[in-house]
Amino acid sequence: MKVIALEGSSYAGKTTALRHLRASTDPDDVAIFSCYVQHFAEPQDIPLARTESAAQQIEAFEAFMRIEAARVAQVSARAFGTIVLDRSVDTLMAHARAMDCLYGFGVHAHVRRRLEDLAHLRPDHTIYLDVSYETLSLRRKAAGHVETEPEYFLHDPAFLAHTRAYFVRPEHLPVTREITVVPGEQPPEAVAGAVHSLVELWKR
Numbered sequence: 001m002k003v004i005a006l007e008g009s010s011y012a013g014k015t016t017a018l019r020h021l022r023a024s025t026d027p028d029d030v031a032i033f034s035c036y037v038q039h040f041a042e043p044q045d046i047p048l049a050r051t052e053s054a055a056q057q058i059e060a061f062e063a064f065m066r067i068e069a070a071r072v073a074q075v076s077a078r079a080f081g082t083i084v085l086d087r088s089v090d091t092l093m094a095h096a097r098a099m100d101c102l103y104g105f106g107v108h109a110h111v112r113r114r115l116e117d118l119a120h121l122r123p124d125h126t127i128y129l130d131v132s133y134e135t136l137s138l139r140r141k142a143a144g145h146v147e148t149e150p151e152y153f154l155h156d157p158a159f160l161a162h163t164r165a166y167f168v169r170p171e172h173l174p175v176t177r178e179i180t181v182v183p184g185e186q187p188p189e190a191v192a193g194a195v196h197s198l199v200e201l202w203k204r
Contacts, residue, residue, distance in 0.1 A: 001080050002203055003121050005088035005176060006195065007167060008129030010154050011139040012184045013191040017129075018086055020192035021199060030203065033074075035086040039067045049095075050153040054105040057096060061111045064092055065118050072119040082203040089120045090167070090174045097172065098162035115175070125202050126176040127195055128167045131184035133157050 006014050018032055040046045047060030068089060075083065093115070096108040136155055145152070153159060166172045167179055182194050 001075070002082045002125075003085065003088075003123045004082065004199055004202055005085040005090065005123035005126040006129070007087060007090060007094075007126055008184060009131060009136055009160055009163070011136050011143070012129040012131045013188045014086060014129060016188040017192040017195040018084070020189075020196055021084060024196060025199070030082045030084060030199065031080045032084045033071055033086060036064045036067050036091070039070070051099060051105075054107045057099050057105050057107045058111065061092055061096060061107075061114070065089075065115075065120070068121070069119045071121055075121065082199070083121070084199060085121065085123065088123050088126065088176065089115060090123070090126065090176055093175060094163040094166035097166050098159050101162045102158055120175075123176040124178065125198070126167070126174070126179045127198055128179055128181050129184040129191060129195075130164070130168070130181050133160055135185055136160070 006017060008014055014035075021030065022032055037046050045063075047063050048056070051057040051060055071085075093108065093112060096105075096111045099105045100108045133155065140152065140155060167174060168181060180198060182191060182198075184191055
């Protein structure tokens with residue numbers, strides 16, 4: 001079984017890339033697992049992106065890891081050839097590290113140790129869609145979300161810088177075995193094509 005993760009900020013192009021993969025691959029050949037937040041029954045159950053304390057950040061991690069355990073159970077119940085994850089545990093690690101850097105929570109080491117005791121899918125390959133803050137802001141504005149979400153924490157420049165560093169600076173030791181950075185400034189269709197090509201290469 002090959003596990004491939006797709007990572008990147010909100011509005012980086014993951015949804016378009018995954019839509020393209022679903023339309024162009026056999027579901028019996030490539031299984032695509034949706035993002036953590038799509039597994040919550042009610043929107044209010046989704047943990048806050050901007051947590052207010054170390055304890056709250058750890059609670060958020062544990063909530064997402066319960067979904068990760070369900071992913072593992074699904075994999076265990078069926079033989080998959082290739083799995084593509086819309087975000088992996090490295091999303092959770094990057095978020096914890098960013099909160100440490102921004103607010104001094106000091107939780108990253110704790111959740112990293114905790115991860116060793118919890119069932120999770122370790123990606124063999126990760127595709128990180130690298131998009132600038134300016135482009136993300138334009139895409140968010142084009143989607144009509146600026147007025148309704150004026151303080152969108154996941155696009156806070158400092159938060160973006162810290163989460164990006166987790167993926168592009170190898171000294172941060174992500175969980176995944178390998179990261180390939182794909183420039184996300186190009187049109188979404190081009191990004192989707194690049195992601196598809198990498199998945200096809202790695203699933204062999």
